[in-house]
Amino acid sequence: MYIDRIFQSVKALANTDGRGNFKPSTFNLHLYNSILEKFEGYVYDINQEVNRENRGLINGGLENIPDKIRQKVAHFLKSGTITHASGLYALPEDLRYFDTIVDGTDNMFETCKDMNEFNIIKSVNAAAQYPIYIKIGTNIKVAPSTITGNLIIYYLRNPLYPKWTFTVVDNAELFNPSAGDFQDVDMHPSEEDDLVIRVCQKFGISLKEPDLQASMQNQEQIEFNQNKST
Incomplete structure (x- = not known):
């Protein structure tokens, strides 16, 4: 799930930074605020890129940045x-x-x-x-x-409020997407990395690009091992 990948990445980076665990409710709030920041930035981004396009600085097709932003906006x-x-x-x-x-x-x-x-x-x-x-x-x-x-x-x-739902097993919070109030991240999937960075910043984590890449690779390996064992 989109939201669990972000949760696990932020959790891994928080532990690396020596901050330990955080409450899911706090994570949900920081994630929602990050989504709103991205959402509100789309209009500015489109205007900026359209101005560049009008000056002949942007190519068409897959390189057309304004169209890519419009696709993200169209999600809403x-x-x-x-x-x-x-x-x-x-x-x-x-x-x-x-x-x-x-x-x-x-x-x-x-x-x-x-x-x-x-x-x-x-x-x-x-x-x-x-x-x-x-x-x-x-x-x-x-x-x-x-x-x-x-x-x-x-x-x-308006973007939907995200909710990482869980079940407590042996005092540990385990992701439970089957909960009735579960809500995945309501945003274009291409925003995942940027949302991780923004949520980490709200937790006071100074994040560098290599840290994010290492965390994502580690999470992919964990998911691969889990799928392989089932």
Whole structure:
């Protein structure tokens, strides 16, 4: 499992650093904060790489860095139906960032930066073919007011909170992915090494690249031996 590989790597490095064991709950918290850091950095990374691409500094295909970042972002892309009630549409609870809102005929809604802009556009544009919206708390208000049907929202959701679940055997915590509240790492698998580094830093571990490589190789050997014995 993705989360157990990170857990075992951090544990091995913590022991190497003389810090001993740590609580799984603390590990889960540090891992979640590391995931949020990576998530929030994606938008900045895309803008930076697109600027480089526009200057002709990036090739296409597998070398296209912006596309690779977009693939990581797409892991969190989600769609849902929102319904009209009391003049507003309630937003999904797991929404973090908007992508697109469309109606039943694929008309795309344009966002307004404030209520003043919303009212100005609404007053001069009453066509349902050019709808607008503004976010108000956990809802959106749309115009024209004739729009009351269900809408489809595409958005980036919040990352799920990771949970390394375990069973205690002889006073030792053994990984148990069968637990009902287990949650694996909710992020593109390519981020594994960076998440290990970030979690270690939150535990106060000064990590160097050779340390990480040695830990990962050691973990792979342990998993190989376990699989071989079963």
